[in-house]
Amino acid sequence: MALPTRRPSLPPAARNPFEFGRELSPDELVDRAAELDQLIRTIENADKLFLIGPRRYGKTSLLHAAQALAESRGIVVLRYDAERYESLDLLAEALLTGAARALAGPIDRTGDLLARVAAKLKPHVTYDVSNQQLSLSLGIERNTATELPILADVLDTVEKLASNAKRRVAVILDEFQHVVEERGAAAERQIRAVVQRHRHVGYIFAGSATRLLADMTSDSGRAFYKLGARLFIGPLPAEEFKAFLDAGFADAKLKSTPEGVDAILELAEEVPYSVQRLAHACWEMLRVEPARQLDRDAVNAALLQVLMQENPAYTQLWNSLTQVQKRAAKAVVLERGLALQSADVSRRYRIPTASMQKALGALDRRGVIREEALVGRVRWRLEDPLFGAWLRMAQQL
Ligand SMILES: Nc1ncnc2c1ncn2[C@@H]1O[C@H](COP(=O)(O)OP(=O)(O)OP(=O)(O)O)[C@@H](O)[C@H]1O
Ligand SMILES: [Mg+2]
Incomplete structure (x- = not known):
């Protein structure tokens, strides 16, 4: 009788503590x-x-x-x-x-x-x-x-x-x-x-x-x-979110660093769903590479995996936009959403101010961007910050 071949040792089965998309219960909420x-x-x-x-x-x-x-x-x-x-x-x-x-x-x-x-x-x-x-x-x-x-x-x-x-x-x-x-x-x-x-x-x-x-x-x-x-409701307090992320890695004996945790919040622009999504990918990556620590490079590698998964959806969304909307979306990312209707932005992105306004309105109705009121001015933000990361990568912005 042939002896069973030895399988490569698998990391212990554990549940990823970072959840995205699901409705959370009272004890799972940060803050x-x-x-x-x-x-x-x-x-x-x-x-x-x-x-x-x-x-x-x-x-x-x-x-x-x-x-x-x-x-x-x-x-x-x-x-x-x-x-x-x-x-x-x-x-x-x-x-x-x-x-x-x-x-x-x-x-x-x-x-x-x-x-x-x-x-x-x-x-x-x-x-x-x-x-x-x-x-x-x-x-x-x-x-x-x-x-x-x-x-x-x-x-x-x-x-x-x-x-x-x-x-x-x-x-x-x-x-x-x-x-x-x-x-x-x-x-x-x-x-x-x-x-x-x-x-x-x-x-x-x-x-x-x-x-x-x-x-x-x-x-x-x-x-x-x-x-x-x-x-x-606005963003979650960063310190509490960081503590939650740290604990999620530490509980599974995975090594996080302050720099890595900061990178997750920064790339996901503190949108709770996106933070959990990116943290989930980081956690999965470290689970199979337990010697690795969660530094900025590791977060970038995990981000790349998420963007590959989302690539078909993001490509489809991008292809469905008009030329002017595409330029407006790039301006939102590169200008950090500020002063988009200024003469300077209008010239650099080759969009007349009135068309910019229409394009921003259309992107807003499509759920691609949203307006955020700051004191005395308006800032446009992508609803999904990871779409911005994809844009930077795919369009080499
Ligand atoms: N307080 C929180 N603590 C930790 N993660 C959170 C918190 N709130 C939301 N999230 C993360 O965001 C995800 C989306 O949350 P939820 O569906 O409640 O948001 P929503 O505002 O209803 O979204 P939508 O606008 O799409 O309906 C959750 O699955 C979770 O990953
Ligand atoms: Mg909802």
């Missing part, structure tokens, strides 16, 4: 204690709050963590991502289903209760014995003219169910800009009109179209003005 506390207070007081922040800064993770904490205190949390639903009536149907499951009480009375508190919506309730859950569909006619009133009716129904069940309830709508973006002032007015009357339900509206949401809630002529508090 954000004050933000989390404000979300919980909003929920407990049945207040209203707008959570506003750039993409990939950790809004959904915060909502997830707030939900977990609130549920542990007996509060019913109904959290939905508006982006996942093609239309508002589908979002409304999902919300009502969640509310009915949590609040309507014994199943044999659910149909009657809903028929009473949501008569206009003509809800049809079915019960699936195999998973012991109810399902619900709305019998009302659904089209673009009715979807907003349907959502408003469902929100009213949730309030009635909460009052009826004597339970505290929170409705959390993530990517909220999708609800109002294309529906304009009428949507803002209708939603305000219902939610401002509610006393048993707290609301958190979260979104990443920073400018849109900031304008919507700060303009005294708009319906959401002063409807609720506003919580803006």
Whole structure:
């Protein structure tokens, strides 16, 4: 009998501590204690709050963590991502289903209760014995003219169910800009009109179209003005993020250096998602090369691996831009997003000032760049800093 050949020794199987993309739980969040506390207070007081922040800064993770904490205190949390639903009536149907499951009480009375508190919506309730859950569909006619009133009716129904069940309830709508973006002032007015009357339900509206949401809630002529508090989230405190990164390497007995950790934060421009993504790649690299230490060269090598993985997506994005948009994107990277509409930048990148403005607007709408307000001036930033690193490499900037 042939003896099994000896395999080369593999590094011990361990789980990478750096996670990107997933919703984090309360104990996995770096910092954000004050933000989390404000979300919980909003929920407990049945207040209203707008959570506003750039993409990939950790809004959904915060909502997830707030939900977990609130549920542990007996509060019913109904959290939905508006982006996942093609239309508002589908979002409304999902919300009502969640509310009915949590609040309507014994199943044999659910149909009657809903028929009473949501008569206009003509809800049809079915019960699936195999998973012991109810399902619900709305019998009302659904089209673009009715979807907003349907959502408003469902929100009213949730309030009635909460009052009826004597339970505290929170409705959390993530990517909220999708609800109002294309529906304009009428949507803002209708939603305000219902939610401002509610006393048993707290609301958190979260979104990443920073400018849109900031304008919507700060303009005294708009319906959401002063409807609720506003919580803006920014970068994580660098020192805490560094300590978190150090610990992730040290726990696996991998050697990090302050210079390497600084390089991760710098290249990822402190965007939490990108920091975790790059740290994840560094950790994987050191795991198979445990003698190596995490210095700047090691971080650059790991970055290269990430850029190779992202190359097809970044190439596709780049190819989809117009010539002027490409030049504008290069200017964002090379000028660090500053003074892009100056005569000097316009001349060096061969873009007339008006075209630059249009190109920046188009890149903003595509989610490639975003505006950051600094004191007295505006800076444009790439939403994904690693795309900037790719641009520098692929375009030899
Ligand atoms: N407080 C935090 N501590 C550590 N990492 C974080 C934190 N917040 C976010 N991240 C990192 O960012 C990733 C994205 O977070 P999340 O999905 O919550 O952001 P988001 O703002 O909702 O993004 P999007 O705008 O794409 O919806 C997380 O998976 C994690 O890697
Ligand atoms: Mg999110």
